[in-house]
Amino acid sequence: MPLVKGGRIVEDSYQRVLDDAPVPDRIPVIVPAARLLADADDLARRGGVTGVLWPNDRRIAELAPHLHKLALVALVFPKFKDGRAYSQARQLREQYGWRGELRATGEILRDQFMFLERAGFDSFEVKKEADAEAFVEATRRFSVFYQPTGDGRATALRARLARASSATPIAREREQVR
Amino acid sequence: MYLYDDFDKTLVDERVNEFRDQVKRRLSGELTEEEFKSLRLMNGVYLQLHAYMLRIAIPYGTLSSEQMRMLAHVARRYDRNYGHFTTRQNIQFNWIKLDELPDAMADLASVKMHAMQTSGNCIRNITTDQWAGVAPDEIEDARVWGEILRQWSTLHPEFSFLPRKFKIAITAASHDRAAVKVHDIGLRLHKNGAGEAGFEVMVGGGLGRTAFIGKTIRPFLPKRDLLSYVEAILRVYNQFGRRDNIYKARIKILVHEIGAEAFGREVEAEWEKIKDGALALDPKAIAEIASRFRYPDYERLADEPAELKAGLAADARFDTWFKNSVWRHKVPGYAIVTLSLKPEGGPPGDATAEQMDAIADLADRYSANEIRVGHEQNLVLPHVRQRDLPELWRALDSIGVATPNVNLVSDIISCPGLDYCALANTRSIPVAQELTRRFRDLDLARGLGRLHINISGCINACGHHHVGHIGILGVEKNGEEYFQLTIGGRADEKAEVGALLGPAVPYDDVVDTVEDIVAAYLELRERPDELFIDTVKRIGVEPFQERVYATR
Numbered sequence: 001m002p003l004v005k006g007g008r009i010v011e012d013s014y015q016r017v018l019d020d021a022p023v024p025d026r027i028p029v030i031v032p033a034a035r036l037l038a039d040a041d042d043l044a045r046r047g048g049v050t051g052v053l054w055p056n057d058r059r060i061a062e063l064a065p066h067l068h069k070l071a072l073v074a075l076v077f078p079k080f081k082d083g084r085a086y087s088q089a090r091q092l093r094e095q096y097g098w099r100g101e102l103r104a105t106g107e108i109l110r111d112q113f114m115f116l117e118r119a120g121f122d123s124f125e126v127k128k129e130a131d132a133e134a135f136v137e138a139t140r141r142f143s144v145f146y147q148p149t150g151d152g153r154a155t156a157l158r159a160r161l162a163r164a165s166s167a168t169p170i171a172r173e174r175e176q177v178r
Numbered sequence: 179m180y181l182y183d184d185f186d187k188t189l190v191d192e193r194v195n196e197f198r199d200q201v202k203r204r205l206s207g208e209l210t211e212e213e214f215k216s217l218r219l220m221n222g223v224y225l226q227l228h229a230y231m232l233r234i235a236i237p238y239g240t241l242s243s244e245q246m247r248m249l250a251h252v253a254r255r256y257d258r259n260y261g262h263f264t265t266r267q268n269i270q271f272n273w274i275k276l277d278e279l280p281d282a283m284a285d286l287a288s289v290k291m292h293a294m295q296t297s298g299n300c301i302r303n304i305t306t307d308q309w310a311g312v313a314p315d316e317i318e319d320a321r322v323w324g325e326i327l328r329q330w331s332t333l334h335p336e337f338s339f340l341p342r343k344f345k346i347a348i349t350a351a352s353h354d355r356a357a358v359k360v361h362d363i364g365l366r367l368h369k370n371g372a373g374e375a376g377f378e379v380m381v382g383g384g385l386g387r388t389a390f391i392g393k394t395i396r397p398f399l400p401k402r403d404l405l406s407y408v409e410a411i412l413r414v415y416n417q418f419g420r421r422d423n424i425y426k427a428r429i430k431i432l433v434h435e436i437g438a439e440a441f442g443r444e445v446e447a448e449w450e451k452i453k454d455g456a457l458a459l460d461p462k463a464i465a466e467i468a469s470r471f472r473y474p475d476y477e478r479l480a481d482e483p484a485e486l487k488a489g490l491a492a493d494a495r496f497d498t499w500f501k502n503s504v505w506r507h508k509v510p511g512y513a514i515v516t517l518s519l520k521p522e523g524g525p526p527g528d529a530t531a532e533q534m535d536a537i538a539d540l541a542d543r544y545s546a547n548e549i550r551v552g553h554e555q556n557l558v559l560p561h562v563r564q565r566d567l568p569e570l571w572r573a574l575d576s577i578g579v580a581t582p583n584v585n586l587v588s589d590i591i592s593c594p595g596l597d598y599c600a601l602a603n604t605r606s607i608p609v610a611q612e613l614t615r616r617f618r619d620l621d622l623a624r625g626l627g628r629l630h631i632n633i634s635g636c637i638n639a640c641g642h643h644h645v646g647h648i649g650i651l652g653v654e655k656n657g658e659e660y661f662q663l664t665i666g667g668r669a670d671e672k673a674e675v676g677a678l679l680g681p682a683v684p685y686d687d688v689v690d691t692v693e694d695i696v697a698a699y700l701e702l703r704e705r706p707d708e709l710f711i712d713t714v715k716r717i718g719v720e721p722f723q724e725r726v727y728a729t730r
Contacts, residue, residue, distance in 0.1 A: 081216050083339025087416045095451055118335035141196050144189040146329040148456035156185040
């Protein structure tokens with residue numbers, strides 16, 4: 001499963017560790033939620049950085065106290081159609097101020113890339129090679145955004161207001177009757 | 179009319195390009211049908227019994243004549259010369275080929291129309307009062323809020339993969355013509371004690387297999403907070419709505435299971451965190467959207483001009499139509515005209531390409547280029563000079579959209595049923611058609627007064643049978659088409675779910691049974707002006723049951 005980061009396919013530096021497996025010392029690892037909650041301090045004392053795989057049916061408030069010990073949070077889309085982790089992502093970024101890596105895992109297709117980016121994800125475990133290769137193209141498909149999210153893109157409404165304050169007759173002319 | 183600017187236009191075009199790519203990937207096999215399904219649904223494309231069906235949004239029910247002509251073009255070029263107006267201010271085309279869909283959408287985009295979010299598990303087309311902006315009983319034009327919500331909900335990055343579909347409706351009038359209490363979120367714009375306008379927020383209404391009336395979780399929400407509050411509701415629903423069972427996935431089930439109070443608390447807690455963020459609407463932002471709604475340059479006219487009076491005196495048929503299909507307008511000398519898409523023997527809500535073109539021309543001449551679509555599946559010309567009414571009526575009559583049956587027994591709301599729909603258990607259009615024949619006597623229909631019959635061909639309730647004064651629900655019994663009847667439902671400000679009348683009746687008996695219900699009402703009503711719905715309210719279901727089932 002190719003990993004996309006910064007718009008490119010990259011090697012995954014993290015190793016997944018199952019619930020009861022020993023954690024290697026100096027390697028970046030991703031552990032399940034239960035493991036993090038049980039061993040948070042031990043994990044933080046290791047030589048390598050830690051990430052957590054947080055399920056989509058647990059509140060982010062539960063994860064919040066441990067965020068400072070983590071370098072990565074991976075959220076899960078068990079099915080393309082299951083959109084719970086979009087809300088978790090926005091809460092992490094916009095309410096808990098998470099600045100570390102936020103990874104989308106599960107059934108990730110190109111048709112979600114823009115939504116995922118807008119919700120705050122910055123790395124993506126993509127299901128199909130062809131989708132991973134089309135990442136940049138897929139995320140540049142839209143140039144107009146209606147909703148403010150934590151990604152900082154200007155919304156159409158704000159852009160209109162900015163334009164109106166420097167309005168010219170020509171700008172008004174460009175409006176088209178719907 | 180709302181003016182799309184280049185931002186809106188660009189987004190619609192970009193969406194067409196994205197969909198073109200999705201269709202290409204499906205046709206090449208790169209996408210499986212399962213993967214394609216949720217993508218096509220989000221763009222209004224269903225796979226029905228015989229073909230792909232395309233559902234196009236008519237945001238808050240407002241159409242320009244130019245857009246109506248494009249719908250006629252789509253009907254002619256890509257379909258079988260007609261379209262079907264739905265109960266949610268959309269239009270459906272039933273016979274479109276998959277490989278032609280992107281072209282049809284590009285044609286629609288040229289007049290700023292689209293099919294975004296007309297299906298799928300996302301926020302659907304925002305609906306409102308078809309008289310918004312011209313209704314005498316409104317406090318302001320609800321479409322401004324429809325547009326604010328339309329923009330916010332379009333391609334929402336967080337809420338495009340909800341547990342289930344999500345419908346929002348708004349009213350700003352004292353009489354609710356938008357059925358807001360049977361929507362996932364119903365918004366009622368009203369004034370508080372201080373004279374300030376804000377929203378009553380209702381959640382968890384809906385029809386489908388379990389019908390609920392929406393519950394108020396906030397009696398008064400200031401305008402500035404509308405988007406943040408709705409976002410909080412959606413965030414709670416997105417995380418906690420059930421995903422284990424498609425039939426229990428609507429927000430109404432969540433609200434019902436945890437209780438409206440607990441649900442409201444979750445929403446308020448989430449809202450506290452975001453209410454002062456980027457979604458807060460300052461007056462400038464609201465004014466920007468409102469400024470792009472344009473109204474005709476109304477002339478200074480008086481009510482009841484001589485031309486109208488002369489017309490009424492000269493022609494009894496015109497007089498009948500006038501009394502039935504014409505309503506008072508906000509502006510003196512003007513009228514709101516309803517075009518009945520329920521001719522005798524016709525499928526409710528259908529219009530041919532020729533009718534659409536003719537209506538567009540009439541809108542140009544008589545209604546400031548504007549047409550409205552209402553949830554009762556009729557059309558409206560919202561800005562007609564009263565003095566033009568006799569002339570307009572003749573034109574409408576000649577194209578078959580002046581049947582004076584608006585709000586009467588033959589003004590039936592119906593889903594497409596088994597004639598088109600892959601989900602249906604029974605036919606519904608032929609039932610509606612037969613009912614319009616049975617009640618063809620318009621004098622009798624007028625004597626009955628307001629009486630809404632709603633028909634759904636399956637439990638999904640697209641024909642809103644729960645809230646019909648008489649509701650007809652198609653069910654399947656041992657491979658046969660049967661129909662359950664309910665009475666006493668209503669969708670307005672006093673919304674209620676109808677009560678079951680008795681055992682289901684077979685297809686061949688359903689029209690007779692409705693006739694018996696109507697006969698029972700004539701016998702049971704206290705006075706000629708006691709409406710059907712009021713009689714049911716006063717005496718309950720049993721007297722109807724006794725009479726209707728006495729001989730069955």
